[in-house]
Amino acid sequence: MIRCTEEMRIEVKNTRFALTGATGFLGGHVLSFLKDANADTVMICRSGTEASKGEPKKNIIKYKYDELEKSEVVDDLKGRTLIHCAWFSVGQPTNLEHLTHHLPFQIDLVARLARIGFSQLVLVGSCFEFGLRYGPQAPESIVAPITPYAVAKVALSQYLRSLYWSQGDYVRSNAKFKWVRLFYFFGPNQHPNAIIPQLERVLSAGSIEFKMSLGEQLLDYLPVEQVAELLVASSTSFFESGVLHIGRGEPIALRRFVESYIRNRSQPAQINLQLGAYRYRKEDSIALWSSKPGISFASWEDMATSIK
Numbered sequence: 001m002i003r004c005t006e007e008m009r010i011e012v013k014n015t016r017f018a019l020t021g022a023t024g025f026l027g028g029h030v031l032s033f034l035k036d037a038n039a040d041t042v043m044i045c046r047s048g049t050e051a052s053k054g055e056p057k058k059n060i061i062k063y064k065y066d067e068l069e070k071s072e073v074v075d076d077l078k079g080r081t082l083i084h085c086a087w088f089s090v091g092q093p094t095n096l097e098h099l100t101h102h103l104p105f106q107i108d109l110v111a112r113l114a115r116i117g118f119s120q121l122v123l124v125g126s127c128f129e130f131g132l133r134y135g136p137q138a139p140e141s142i143v144a145p146i147t148p149y150a151v152a153k154v155a156l157s158q159y160l161r162s163l164y165w166s167q168g169d170y171v172r173s174n175a176k177f178k179w180v181r182l183f184y185f186f187g188p189n190q191h192p193n194a195i196i197p198q199l200e201r202v203l204s205a206g207s208i209e210f211k212m213s214l215g216e217q218l219l220d221y222l223p224v225e226q227v228a229e230l231l232v233a234s235s236t237s238f239f240e241s242g243v244l245h246i247g248r249g250e251p252i253a254l255r256r257f258v259e260s261y262i263r264n265r266s267q268p269a270q271i272n273l274q275l276g277a278y279r280y281r282k283e284d285s286i287a288l289w290s291s292k293p294g295i296s297f298a299s300w301e302d303m304a305t306s307i308k
Contacts, residue, residue: 002226002248002294004233009037011236017041018063018077018118021085025189026124026182029228030083035060037232042076044068044113046086068112078117081235084110085124091191093128093149094283103152107159114163118175121160122235125181127220127247127288129154136291139181139243139298146283157243164241164300176241177300180234183247183290186261187224195254196261203262203269211277215255220247220289234295242299247290 004012017034021027022043034041042061067073086109088102089095114121130137131144145151157179164177186196195212202210230246252260255275262269280286290296 004229008233008236008238012037012039012232015039016080018044018080018082020044024085025191027085028189029224030085030231033228033232074116079119081120082113082118083122083235091193093147096148098148098152103155106156120176120235122178122180123160125157125179126153127181127183130288132285134285134287136289138291139245139296140303161300178234178241178244180231180244180246182227183220185222185224185227203271209272209274211274213278213280214276215253217254218251218287219254220251221257222248230295239297240299242297243303245290245296249290249293251289
């Protein structure tokens with residue numbers, strides 16, 4: 001199992017965090033990990049969302065996006081480590097609104113956040129930035145996005161890199177800027193269109209068959225709890241500014257992954273996989289995984305000089 005080191009856990013406990021996307025799949029697990037670590041954490045959320053309503057829970061303070069310019073909010077956020085998980089319509093990667101709406105909003109939000117004076121900005125990227133590339137991918141590998149979601153993510157990463165190079169002119173000069181690409185992950189509260197939630201619905205309905213592709217895709221899977229833990233670990237002082245990857249570093253065929261999930265399920269089930277019922281999605285690579293297990297890293301300076 002890939003986990004944080006004890007030294008990282010001690011540092012996390014003594015770090016002040018701010019988190020966006022805390023009601024989402026990944027962000028919710030990041031929040032749970034930070035709470036379990038007793039880390040001082042505040043949430044930043046949109047007005048009208050579930051996170052912005054009601055009283056703070058378990059001493060978690062909530063700030064809304066439209067409060068970011070208030071002096072008392074700035075004073076509390078300044079010096080914290082920001083983990084930015086928030087994104088919209090993640091389950092619809094071909095939706096053009098990722099480019100026409102979500103990307104402009106994200107750039108504006110990150111610009112506002114950068115001016116506050118966080119000690120670190122840690123933004124979440126995606127393996128989908130590699131498009132149809134085949135095989136192991138390192139942080140410095142060349143991206144080749146296909147979908148609007150992936151193109152938007154790459155554009156935001158370029159904006160973050162520009163912030164890094166403009167330190168002192170636009171943002172605090174000693175801040176760290178990290179782009180953390182995640183590979184495939186699964187677990188509680190995942191988007192219903194993902195393969196495991198689909199499988200769970202079929203199993204709950206008592207069906208004896210599950211339709212899927214041939215399942216020959218070679219992909220990099222980790223439980224979301226481990227991904228959340230490693231995402232927080234990536235924010236520690238053990239890593240400088242740059243691009244990081246979080247993954248198992250070892251591919252598994254999608255069919256084998258599904259079979260393993262069924263075997264290890266808390267309630268064993270018998271179901272036939274109807275392989276080949278669906279075609280492979282044309283926008284997805286059939287073999288993509290992180291080049292190393294756990295967290296791998298390349299500095300922005302390495303990114304400027306490496307071509308892989």
